[in-house]
Amino acid sequence: MTPTLLVPGLLCSEEIFGPQLPVLWPRGPVMIASTLHGDTLAQMAAQILATAPPTFALAGVSMGGYLAFEILRQAPQRVSRLALICTSARPDTPEQSAGRRKMVAQARAVGFERFCALGADALTHPSRKGDPELNAISARMGLAVGMEGFARQTEAVIARPDSRALLSAIDVPTAIIVGESDPLTPAALSEEMAGLIPQARLTIAKDCGHVVTLERPAEVNAALAAWLDG
Template identity: 35%
Template sequence: MTEKHSLVLIPGLLCTGDLWRDQIDALDDIANITVADHTRDDTMPAIASRLLSEAPERFALAGLSMGGYIALEVMRQAPERVTHLAIMDSRAIADTPEEGQRRLDFINLVEKGSAFKGVTRSLLPILIHPSRLEDEELTDRIFKMAEDVGKEAFIRQERALLAREVLWDVLKTISCPTLVLSGADDKLIPASVQREMAVEIPTAQYVEIPECGHLPTMEEPEITSKYMRHWLARS
């Protein structure tokens, strides 16, 4: 019997392990899966350091959005420990000034007591494909994840994102089997940005899921799980 992979999954901003619910179920036969905690620290290096302190000695690593930023920071700190890398709907470049200002605006709103549902509802049109905006099961899961992360953790996450370093130079040093996966209609981080990132990674396979937004693990779980299974089979 083939030994299972150790697989660490990193959620995105305002997301919990429920972001990966379907992949955890679909890949259970080939991977021992844990979900990293990215809520307790307010810098990317500290989040990655905590992940490394709690992870197996060698492990596969997948991150979506903010999780992808953290995964790249892990690759900067300890690439020798990562057997496989998957970066989904993420990037290695800095925020635009407009994006940075939006993060500051959200911090201010939440500090003043704004309900998370209002924040996440305002983000929905750029988080998921337009065809899914009336999917109450999906949108309720997104709202619930935000509530579960909570105000204080959200502010820590946003501060970490605001202060993160550009990690473009890390890309060309990656030597493990790598999957770069994008929703073709991601409005938050366009697929073109992710294709450019994949070109820089010597071992990257780039995959684009049609009619999918920023959350492919939830919007197109079966397709995402299929590509992750193929990725983990690479050597």
């Protein structure tokens, strides 16, 4: 069975994929990449590839999707399937970059532990605001990455290239998954990717924000199972 390589998002640890592991493990070995080292996406992707299996099904969430595109640039022959979760092929706008740097400055100003304690409320669907379980996971993940990791990941994301030119050349089965109300990478960006990747299958989870793997695990798990079994 082909291994699956999972790539967490910005300020995320392996917990972002916790609900998916029971579905993925019966379908083959699972590896969760480290995103804690490297100053650029290219460096991070190279380090991930250095310890990855020879070939693998690749799934990235948010920043992990940006890294998936970088892995495709560096070693397309090693990727047998691709899943892009709550992500985008587009680069940051100047306004988005400024917003990211403002968040880093806020984290330094209020203290990183307090910043992480704010939880996932800014990114989840309104129906999940104040969810203690989601906020606890978000806080743990943030502390696992750390303040300097957050700053480093943010700058790497800001500097990412435009990946839209890659999309039409992706020739592997591709799952694209997004929350219907994702405030960070709106569903229209996933629809754009699905229209340009030849073998793409799009799943839009209703009543869901950016943290789709935790907010709507049943929908994500069904989409990933179909992706691996197809």
